[in-house]
Amino acid sequence: MNLYEAIFVRKTVRKYKMEPLEQTILAGIINFAESIPHLFEGINVEYKLMEHSNIKKHFSGVLAFSAPYYLVLYSENMPGYRMNAGYLMQQISLYLTAKELGSCYLGMLKPRNNKPENSNTDSSKLDYVITLAFGKAESEVYRSSDKAKRLPLDDIAIFKSEVSRNIKTMVQAARLAPSSMNNQPWRLVVYNNRIHIFCKKNIFLSGVLNEVKLIDIGICLAHLLVTAEELWVDVKTIHLDNISSIAFKKNDYVISIKMY
Ligand SMILES: Cc1cc2nc3c(=O)[nH]c(=O)nc-3n(C[C@H](O)[C@H](O)[C@H](O)COP(=O)(O)O)c2cc1C
Incomplete structure (x- = not known):
């Protein structure tokens, strides 16, 4: 399945098996994320992969469900950065769908610190934007588009x-x-x-x-x-x-x- 095919079967998954994914799969996700051409050039972004055990350390607020992994996107705060972030994260969600993994955006999560820790770039330039929870789905990961x-x-x-x-x-x-x-x-x-x-x-x-x-x-x-x-x-x-x-x-x- 490619990203295009994933568009027609993707759905939000809110129930996960709390089991680890292989390191090669996790590395594949990060490699894919970092290889996506941006919607607008010149906006630096950074991804942080977090496990459930340390999500509470970084975020406040109630999590309605648990997932084994969370991909957190930080971006330079420049014109168009939120659109760029959505554009990148959705391709990651489609990539996960193609790999038979479920995902769910977490729009209400509040970071304790708006800046990423151990940043590769100057973290003062980056702001928290959005998180995608993901992992193996507890039940069906696909849905036909007419059911959306x-x-x-x-x-x-x-x-x-x-x-x-x-x-x-x-x-x-x-x-x-x-x-x-x-x-x-x-x-x-x-x-x-x-x-x-x-x-x-x-x-x-x-x-x-x-x-x-x-x-x-x-x-x-x-x-x-x-x-x-x-x-x-x-x-x-x-x-x-x-x-x-x-x-x-x-x-x-x-x-x-x-x-x-
Ligand atoms: C930016 C964004 C933020 C979202 N935040 C949440 C959230 O905080 N909690 C949640 O359960 N779902 C969240 N969702 C998932 C939406 O509710 C879901 O995509 C929508 O209802 C459509 O369902 P579908 O993805 O299964 O087609 C979010 C989706 C987007 C795009």
Whole structure:
């Protein structure tokens, strides 16, 4: 199974066998994580692998479940860093799915220290972003995509012109992206060879929850770009000033994907 195939069978796993994974598997995960090209160049990130026994030392708050491992992502706090983090972490989640391992994002975990310990770079430049719990699932690790609870395609995407089958597949993959509390904040406008990505505004949510939405958008971008790669569609992400200057009532413009 490759990352693209994993998109259509991945689900969140919250019950784990508390048994260790082989060192080669753990090393494979870290190698994969460090090999993923970033969404935005020039943002330093660092991964820390933690076992359940030391998660309490690093994080406060209640853990609703236990997992044998936690992959913690720290990033340089620069424009686009949350989106970049979601984009990277989702590809790791898909890699774990392809290896028959379960995973679950932990959006509510609060680090005792916002900076990584024993950092490879200057830790003062890095901030905690998100954690992915993972390990062998207690039960089924796969789910067919028709069982995923998601908004209908028409609610998240508008097609302003006739588009190719490849672009439709990309949008279907985007629809399946996981999000914090399954909020699915992405709204896509597809026109010719461009997909414009917007984020749904929520006047009742502010602060942390709004920040999490940018991680969600990065996750959605991972599904779009992994699918483009699988279908041999050349893509580039662009930020269009003419769209971002328009004030939309319900959505904020985030980014566009241009297909060649
Ligand atoms: C950024 C982010 C944070 C999340 N935080 C939590 C969490 O703290 N606890 C939890 O049980 N699930 C968490 N989830 C999992 C979502 O609830 C889940 O992805 C969503 O309900 C869709 O379900 P699915 O992944 O099985 O398709 C999080 C997901 C994302 C993307």
